[in-house]
Amino acid sequence: MALLCFQSLRMLRSGIRCMSQNAQLVSLTVNDKTGVATLSLQRPPVNSLNLELLTEISSALTEATDNNSRGLILTSTNDGVFSAGLDILEMYKPNLDRVKEFWTKLQETWIKLYQTAYPTVAVINGHSPAGGCLLALSCEHRIMVKNFTIGLNETRLGIVAPPWFIASMVNVIGQRQSERALTLGHMFTTEEAKNVGLIDEIVQNKAEGTTQAEAFIQKFAKIPFQARSLTKTWLRNKTVESLVKNREDDLNMFLQVVTQPNAQESLGHYIQSLKNKATK
Numbered sequence: 001m002a003l004l005c006f007q008s009l010r011m012l013r014s015g016i017r018c019m020s021q022n023a024q025l026v027s028l029t030v031n032d033k034t035g036v037a038t039l040s041l042q043r044p045p046v047n048s049l050n051l052e053l054l055t056e057i058s059s060a061l062t063e064a065t066d067n068n069s070r071g072l073i074l075t076s077t078n079d080g081v082f083s084a085g086l087d088i089l090e091m092y093k094p095n096l097d098r099v100k101e102f103w104t105k106l107q108e109t110w111i112k113l114y115q116t117a118y119p120t121v122a123v124i125n126g127h128s129p130a131g132g133c134l135l136a137l138s139c140e141h142r143i144m145v146k147n148f149t150i151g152l153n154e155t156r157l158g159i160v161a162p163p164w165f166i167a168s169m170v171n172v173i174g175q176r177q178s179e180r181a182l183t184l185g186h187m188f189t190t191e192e193a194k195n196v197g198l199i200d201e202i203v204q205n206k207a208e209g210t211t212q213a214e215a216f217i218q219k220f221a222k223i224p225f226q227a228r229s230l231t232k233t234w235l236r237n238k239t240v241e242s243l244v245k246n247r248e249d250d251l252n253m254f255l256q257v258v259t260q261p262n263a264q265e266s267l268g269h270y271i272q273s274l275k276n277k278a279t280k
């Protein structure tokens, strides 16, 4: 308690204010001097995206909008893992109602993040496979700490990335590079990601990443907010609309694939292999 008060006091002095008071799996703070919000994923051990985490991310994005944030930095409190992607346990032996809600929340979160009015920057301070990479791809600018990996590795797991995952990558690195990366399920090192344009900057650590992220958002200070946000909407509209118009089909396709006995068997093996690796 004393530590909490001390931290809150220190944050207040530096102009940092806590939002999302009820959130447990994310923290949302805003710098009152710059208006920039920071959304940190904090679901141990690896920020895997389950229904509850997605719900809190989605609510935080709305809160940042309601608070008239000038920009948003998306990062992780775990220096080592940005996000392990979708929580495999949501898809293994699923309860039908919950898994429907899970996928619908993932769609909603992506749609929201993809078209925020405010500028978004991912400070990728750890590994970022699959759904973790999707979150980063949905931001406008990506800054990555060295010595980690990022990519849409679904094919390596025997899974297919849905069309909107693919479109998110194509919009950043183009058709040719996406085709190569996605069919191989390639996980890029930080250096490789920079060379292919998947990330924009390499930094030594999260602190440097945050400074660079603030500098990126600051570039828009003199650009009228509405003009900027409408331009972003129009640039991204085609990609978003292709999911918005097909949300039900997309959900049904996911349910059909995920409930196949052979998919369940593969998921079971994969979970076991992750656990075996973790106990080594």
Ligand SMILES: CCCCCCCCCCCC/C=C/CC(=O)SCCNC(=O)CCNC(=O)[C@H](O)C(C)(C)COP(=O)(O)OP(=O)(O)OC[C@H]1O[C@@H](n2cnc3c(N)ncnc32)[C@H](O)[C@@H]1OP(=O)(O)O
Pocket (backbone or CB within 6 Å): 045, 046, 048, 080, 081, 083, 084, 085, 086, 087, 088, 089, 091, 127, 129, 130, 131, 132, 154, 157, 158, 159, 160, 161, 162, 254, 257, 258, 263, 264, 266, 267, 270, 271, 274, 275, 276, 277, 278, 279
């Ligand atoms: C196999 C698939 C079969 C086909 C099924 C078809 C289903 C169709 C679905 C269609 C949708 C497709 C979209 C999918 C997008 C995704 O995001 S899928 C998720 C892909 N993610 C991964 O493959 C990441 C796996 N994790 C890792 O590589 C590593 O954990 C890490 C590099 C992120 C971090 O490494 P490290 O820090 O060394 O931690 P670990 O010791 O590996 O893990 C600690 C702990 O966390 C558990 N865990 C890791 N990842 C996940 C996860 N994604 N979901 C749930 N749990 C995860 C891991 O098991 C350990 O747990 P325990 O401590 O042992 O309990």
